[in-house]
Amino acid sequence: xxxxxxxxxxxxxxxxxxxxxxxxxxxxxxxxxxxxxxxxxxxxxxxxxxxxxxxxxxxxxxxxxxxxxxxxxxxxxxxxxxxxxxxxxxxxxxxxxxxxxxxxxxxxxxxxxxxxxxxxxxxxxxxxxxxxxxxx
Amino acid sequence: xxxxxxxxxxxxxxxxxxxxxxxxxxxxxxxxxxxxxxxxxxxxxxxxxxxxxxxxxxxxxxxxxxxxxxxxxxxxxxxxxxxxxxxxxxxxxxxxxxxxxxxxxxxxxxxxxxxxxxxxxxxxxxxxxxxxxxxxxxxxxxxxxxxxxxxxxxxxxxxxxxxxxxxxxxxxxxxxxxxxxxxxxxxxxxxxxxxxxxxxxxxxxxxxxxxxxxxxxxxxxxxxxxxxxxxxxxxxxxxxxxxxxxxxx
Amino acid sequence: xxxxxxxxxxxxxxxxxxxxxxxxxxxxxxxxxxxxxxxxxxxxxxxxxxxxxxxxxxxxxxxxxxxxxxxxxxxxxxxxxxxxxxxxxxxxxxxxxxxxxxxxxxxxxxxxxxx
Numbered sequence: 132x133x134x135x136x137x138x139x140x141x142x143x144x145x146x147x148x149x150x151x152x153x154x155x156x157x158x159x160x161x162x163x164x165x166x167x168x169x170x171x172x173x174x175x176x177x178x179x180x181x182x183x184x185x186x187x188x189x190x191x192x193x194x195x196x197x198x199x200x201x202x203x204x205x206x207x208x209x210x211x212x213x214x215x216x217x218x219x220x221x222x223x224x225x226x227x228x229x230x231x232x233x234x235x236x237x238x239x240x241x242x243x244x245x246x247x248x249x250x251x252x253x254x255x256x257x258x259x260x261x262x263x264x265x266x267x
Numbered sequence: 268x269x270x271x272x273x274x275x276x277x278x279x280x281x282x283x284x285x286x287x288x289x290x291x292x293x294x295x296x297x298x299x300x301x302x303x304x305x306x307x308x309x310x311x312x313x314x315x316x317x318x319x320x321x322x323x324x325x326x327x328x329x330x331x332x333x334x335x336x337x338x339x340x341x342x343x344x345x346x347x348x349x350x351x352x353x354x355x356x357x358x359x360x361x362x363x364x365x366x367x368x369x370x371x372x373x374x375x376x377x378x379x380x381x382x383x384x385x386x387x388x389x390x391x392x393x394x395x396x397x398x399x400x401x402x403x404x405x406x407x408x409x410x411x412x413x414x415x416x417x418x419x420x421x422x423x424x425x426x427x428x429x430x431x432x433x434x435x436x437x438x439x440x441x442x443x444x445x446x447x448x449x450x451x452x453x454x455x456x457x458x459x460x461x462x463x464x465x466x467x468x469x470x471x472x473x474x475x476x477x478x479x480x481x482x483x484x485x486x487x488x489x490x491x492x493x494x495x496x497x498x499x500x501x502x503x504x505x506x507x508x509x510x511x512x513x514x515x516x
Numbered sequence: 517x518x519x520x521x522x523x524x525x526x527x528x529x530x531x532x533x534x535x536x537x538x539x540x541x542x543x544x545x546x547x548x549x550x551x552x553x554x555x556x557x558x559x560x561x562x563x564x565x566x567x568x569x570x571x572x573x574x575x576x577x578x579x580x581x582x583x584x585x586x587x588x589x590x591x592x593x594x595x596x597x598x599x600x601x602x603x604x605x606x607x608x609x610x611x612x613x614x615x616x617x618x619x620x621x622x623x624x625x626x627x628x629x630x631x
Contacts, residue, residue, distance in 0.1 A: 142282035143373060144366040148431040150601035155338065159428065162476045166592045166599075172538050173589035175546050176582045177620070180627055182549060183578065186569060187631025190562035200554035209550040216543045223539040226475065230494040237406050257544040264548055264568070265558060433603050471524040474595045497528055504525035 165222050168215035175212045178205075224249040273297040273348055274355035275306055277318065280366050288366060291315075292355070303343040303351075303358060304332055307370075320370035327484060330420030334370055335359040340425035340482045363424055363431040377421055380437050384445035384463055389456025407452040414447035414492055416485040423479035423489050429472050436472040437464070439479035439489035446492040465500040473497075527591055527614060534588030541581050566631075575628045583621040590617035 139145055153159040178200070185196040199205065227249060228242035272294040280288035293314055295306040304322055311318045322332040325344045332343045337357050348356070364372035394401065423439035430436045445464045448454050464470055473493045480490040553560040568574060590613040597609050 140365070140373075144280055144282075144285075144288055146362065146366070148363070148428065152428050152431065153599070156478075158478055158481065159476070162474075162478075163596070166474070166596050169538075169585075169589040169592040172542050172585055173593075175542070175550060176585055179545065179549055180582055180620075180624055183569060183631060184627045186562060186565055187627070193562045193565070197554045197560070200550060206551065206554070209546060213543060213546050213551070216538070216546055219535075220539040220543055223535055226477075226494075227536075229488070229491045230498060232495065253540055256540050260541070260544050261548070428599060432599060432601065465525070467524055471528065474599060497525075498532075501525040501529040501532065505529060508526075 164215075165218060168219040171212040171215040172219060175209065175216070220253065224253065271297040273306075273352065275303070275310070276355050276357045277307070277310070277370070278359045278366075279318075279369055280360075282368055288360075290357070297348055297352065299349050301348045303334075303336055303341075303346040303348065303356065306348060306356075307343065307358070318370075319368045328418060330418035333361050333420045333422050333425065335362055335425065340422035342420060342422070342484050345484060361421060361425045363427070363434065364421070374421065376434055377419075377424060377438065377440070380441040381419070381444065383437065384441050384448075385456060385460050386441075386444040386448055388448065388451065388454050389459060390453075391455050401453040403452055410452070411447045411450035414443050414450070414487055414489075417444055417447075417483075417487050417489075418485055420484065422482045422484065423487075426478040426482040428476055428478075429474060433472075435468045437466070437469045439473075439493065440487075442470060442473075442496060443487055443489035443492040446496055449496075461496075461500070464496050470494075470496045470500065527587070527610075530584070530587035530617075531591035532588075534584040534586065534591075537580060538585040538588055542585065545581065569631060579624055579628055583624045586617040586620040586624075587614070590614050 153163045182193075182196055182200070185192045200209075224246050228246035231245070233240040233245050273296075275293045275295055276290040277293060278288045279285075279291045293306075293310045295309050295314075298305070302325075304325055307318065307320055307322075311320075320332070320334070320343075322344065323329040324331070327342055327345050330342070333340060334343050335341070335358070336343065336346045337351065338359075340361060343358070348354075358370065360366045360370045360372045364374065364376070367373050388401075417440055419440060421440065424430050427436070427439055430438050442464055445460050449457050449460055449464075470493050473490075475490060475494060477490045480488045483489065548558065552558045569578070594606075594609050594613040597613075598606055602609060
């Protein structure tokens with residue numbers, strides 16, 4: 132669906148938002164970074180999928196792949212990606228609390244409590260996964 | 268004895284004469300209790316009577332005096348000069364709207380969108396006066412009260428980059444008001460209103476930048492209204508797909 | 517247009533679920549597999565990893581972990597492109613983004629079933 136061009140009346144001045152609008156205010160920059168976090172997460176997941184694929188191809192293939200991931204470039208990328216992934220998690224939990232209204236009977240659970248519960252769950256789940264992978 | 272002054276850089280635009288807006292500087296008295304609106308009134312009364320702008324209640328309830336103050340949408344009756352000292356203070360027309368003259372913008376688009384979401388109680392059958400009032404408990408009022416505080420000042424539209432990029436988006440205030448009526452226990456218009464709110468140019472254009480709620484002078488939180496409408500709509504969509512015989516229309 | 521009216525909630529729903537999965541699960545897995553394992557901070561012998569991944573429940577888990585956030589990316593990336601001015605190309609952008617996520621889903625399925 133294409134948007135119909137707006138009928139512009141003569142005499143009025145129509146401001147145009149430039150493509151760099153998001154650089155104008157810190158809040159907009161943070162928004163863009165939050166959205167871009169999805170790109171880093173996606174790239175990591177593709178790398179992870181390839182890692183699993185290499186695992187299926189045998190120990191040498193897997194070890195070679197780990198060697199590639201050990202390169203400074205990939206380590207640097209993944210450190211940045213981890214920062215973005217954490218930024219996604221934090222912004223997500225904070226926003227979910229506002230979006231999903233949780234009711235306790237007639238009263239609304241305060242958003243901060245909902246967010247806190249999410250954070251606690253996140254830590255618990257992460258620890259469980261750590262334990263599983265390390266002890267499995 | 269000269270009083271301290273502060274400089275306002277005010278947008279001027281004369282339709283039919285100017286190709287684009289330009290800034291004009293005015294030195295106004297710096298008074299600790301003055302707001303930007305007081306400064307504009309001073310300019311118009313004492314310095315340049317041709318300056319055009321909207322204002323009314325000067326106390327933050329009418330929503331008329333919205334403008335950009337140093338690039339941020341604000342009610343000029345609530346923007347104190349002392350918070351911008353030493354200045355200069357840039358005063359521009361509300362962003363993302365066509366400029367009619369100086370600081371006056373054309374709000375036709377917003378008015379059309381407001382009407383579109385049917386922001387009024389819709390009843391299948393109107394209760395005759397003789398049957399008495401519609402009763403509503405405090406708890407029922409609490410559900411929508413926050414979203415009813417909107418004064419239609421359009422600061423949220425000025426803060427919304429989605430609306431700025433393509434004004435086909437219905438926008439924060441209109442959606443928040445539609446949501447307010449959907450939540451009102453006296454209203455029976457959900458089936459009429461929800462399809463309008465959940466059109467492609469309704470809630471789905473929103474990318475949850477969240478600036479609309481940040482600039483709202485009345486704490487309406489339109490961003491929350493929009494996201495909650497998305498959740499409700501997505502739930503209904505999936506239910507109707509999974510249970511075609513029982514899903515709510 | 518009716519096709520956009522009916523499909524937006526679907527993609528948003530997937531974006532939402534993908535976002536939840538990414539928020540809870542991605543940081544720890546990123547740390548484990550992309551940093552700790554290559555740098556030798558955790559025992560990551562191929563035999564051990566293979567044993568872990570071989571379990572069908574683990575495969576289901578990995579499918580959820582990898583495939584769903586792809587829809588989260590697709591939705592956000594689509595809007596990033598629209599928000600930087602490519603609004604006029606919204607249909608091809610949507611097709612490309614969601615299409616990539618679908619391709620990614622198929623590839624994930626294929627890899628997990630083949631190892």
